[in-house]
Amino acid sequence: MLAVLLLCLVPFAACAGSEGTPGGSYTEGDTTPDDTVPDDTPPEPEHPHTFYPRSDRVYHWQECECGEASEKIMHVYSGDVCEVCGADIVPSENLAFELNKDGDGYIVYNGTCTDTQLVIPASYNGLPVTEIGDEAFGDKYSFHSKDLRFTDIAMPTTLNAIGFAAFSYCKYLQSVRIPEGVTSIGDKAFQYCTSLVSGYMPDSVTTFKSFYPGGYSIFLHCESLTTVRLSANLTQIGIAGGLGDIVYGIFSYCSNLTFIDIPDKVGLIGWLTFMGTPIESIVLPASLHTVFQAYLEPTEAIYYKGTEEQLSQIGVSFGDLFRHDPAVYYYSETAPAQEGDYWHYVDGKPAVWE
Numbered sequence: 001m002l003a004v005l006l007l008c009l010v011p012f013a014a015c016a017g018s019e020g021t022p023g024g025s026y027t028e029g030d031t032t033p034d035d036t037v038p039d040d041t042p043p044e045p046e047h048p049h050t051f052y053p054r055s056d057r058v059y060h061w062q063e064c065e066c067g068e069a070s071e072k073i074m075h076v077y078s079g080d081v082c083e084v085c086g087a088d089i090v091p092s093e094n095l096a097f098e099l100n101k102d103g104d105g106y107i108v109y110n111g112t113c114t115d116t117q118l119v120i121p122a123s124y125n126g127l128p129v130t131e132i133g134d135e136a137f138g139d140k141y142s143f144h145s146k147d148l149r150f151t152d153i154a155m156p157t158t159l160n161a162i163g164f165a166a167f168s169y170c171k172y173l174q175s176v177r178i179p180e181g182v183t184s185i186g187d188k189a190f191q192y193c194t195s196l197v198s199g200y201m202p203d204s205v206t207t208f209k210s211f212y213p214g215g216y217s218i219f220l221h222c223e224s225l226t227t228v229r230l231s232a233n234l235t236q237i238g239i240a241g242g243l244g245d246i247v248y249g250i251f252s253y254c255s256n257l258t259f260i261d262i263p264d265k266v267g268l269i270g271w272l273t274f275m276g277t278p279i280e281s282i283v284l285p286a287s288l289h290t291v292f293q294a295y296l297e298p299t300e301a302i303y304y305k306g307t308e309e310q311l312s313q314i315g316v317s318f319g320d321l322f323r324h325d326p327a328v329y330y331y332s333e334t335a336p337a338q339e340g341d342y343w344h345y346v347d348g349k350p351a352v353w354e
Contacts, residue, residue: 053085057117058154060085074177078122078157089154091121098133105130105158110137116149116172122156131161138168140188148172151195157181161209162189171195174224178202184209191220198227205231208250215239216271221253232263238270240292249273249294261350262288264305269294281326283350284311291316299324303343303350305331 051062051070059072060082075082077089096111106124108131118137121129132155137148151172157179164186167173173193177200178185186209190196199219208215216239219225228251230237238249249272251257261283262269268290275295282298286306291314302321304311308330314321329343335353336342342353 055082055085055087057090057119058152060087074152075154076157076179077154078128080122089122090119092119095121097124097129099127100130104128107131107133107163108136109133110146110148114149116151118150118153120153120155120159122158128158129156130158132159132163132166134163134186135165135168136163138165138170138188140165140168155179155182160184162186164188164209165191168192176200178205180204183207185215185218187215188217188220190222191217192222193219194221194223196222197224199225200229201231203232206233215250217248217252218250219254220248220250222251222257223253223255225251225254225257228257228260230261230263233265234263235265236268236270237262237266238268238273238292238294240268240270240290249275251277253277268292269296281350286310288314290314291321293317296321297323298326301327301329301350303329303331 047064047066049064049066049068051064054061054063054069055075059074061070061072063069073084075087075089076084080089081087082089092113092115094111094113096109097106098109100107105128108120108124108129120132123129137146139146146169148170149172150170151174153173153176155178159179159182162178162182162185165188166186167176167190168188169192170190171192171194173190174195175198176190176196180202181204182202183204184207185201185205190199196219199222208218215237219228249270251260251274252272253276255276255278257277258280259282260279262285264285265287266285267287269288270292271294273294273296277295279296279298281301281303282296283303284305286304297320302311311328327341329341329350329352331344332342332353333344343350344353345351
C-alpha cells in the first residue's frame with residue numbers, strides 16, 4: 001500500500017517542482033503572462049498652465065509655477081522702465097562716460113564695472129547715452145583683453161552707434177540684441193565672443209562703421225554662434241576688394257553657423273565673409289549680383305528669391321556656390337501650380353513646398 005502511495009506522489013512532485021515547466025518553481029515577485037494585472041490607473045491630468053510675468057535686470061518673460069517658461073526677451077527702454085513689461089531698469093554702476101563730439105549725448109565705456117549682467121543706462125547727466133565707444137568693453141587684441149565676465153547685456157533705444165571692437169574678446173557674452181535706433185556697427189564689434197550663441201541686428205542698421213565699405217571681422221571666431229538676424233536694410237556684407245591678410249570676413253570661422261538668411265537688399269557678399277564657416281543652407285535675395293571671394297559654398301540647399309536665370313547671372317569669384325551640388329529651391333509665396341522645386345517661409349524659416 002505504501003508503494004502505491006509513493007508512485008502516486010512522484011508525478012505530482014515532478015509537476016509541481018520542476019523548473020522550466022508550466023508548474024515550475026516560483027519566486028515571490030515573479031509573474032507570468034496569466035498573472036499580469038493591467039494598470040487601470042488613470043493618466044495624470046494635463047497641468048493647466050498659468051503664466052506670470054517675470055523679469056531680471058536684462059530680460060522679461062512669462063513663467064508658470066511648474067517651471068515652464070516662455071522665451072526670455074531683452075528689455076526695451078529709453079528711460080527708467082521697460083516699455084514692454086514695466087520693470088524698473090537698474091543700470092550698471094562704475095561705467096565711464098565721455099561727451100560726444102556734438103555735445104548732445106554721451107559715449108559709454110566700461111570703466112571699472114564688473115557686473116555679470118551689464119545694463120547700459122539710457123541717460124547720464126541729463127543727456128542721452130548715444131554710443132558704445134570704440135573698444136568700450138573689449139579690445140582689438142587678445143593680450144589687452146579686459147577679461148570682463150558679463151554674460152548678457154541690455155542696451156537702451158537711445159543708442160545710435162556701436163563702436164570699433166566694442167565687445168571684442170568678451171568671451172562670456174552669450175546673447176546680444178542690438179536695439180532699434182542703432183544705425184551703425186563698428187568693425188570687430190563682437191569678434192572672438194566665443195560663447196555668443198545668438199545675435200540680433202535691427203532694421204535701423206544701414207551700414208557698418210568701417211574703414212572699408214561692407215565691414216569686416218564683426219563676428220569673427222564667434223564659435224558658438226548658431227543664430228543671427230541681419231538688418232533688412234543692409235546692401236552689402238563684406239568688403240568688395242581683397243586686402244591680403246589684413247582683415248577677415250564678418251562671419252569668418254563661426255564654426256557652428258550652418259544657416260543664414262541674407263536680407264533682400266544685399267547686392268554683394270564680399271571678402272572672406274564665410275571663410276571657415278560650415279554653411280549648409282542659405283537664403284539668397286534676388287538683388288544679389290556679386291559673391292566676391294566669400295568662401296560661400298553651401299553643402300545642402302540654396303533658397304533663392306529670384307528666378308533660375310537670375311541665379312545663373314550672379315558673378316562669383318574664388319569659390320563656387322554649386323561646388324557641393326546643393327539643392328536649389330525658388331521662392332513661391334503660395335503653393336505653386338506648376339511642377340518644380342519651390343520654397344516658402346514657415347515660422348520664419350525656409351520650407352520646401354510638397
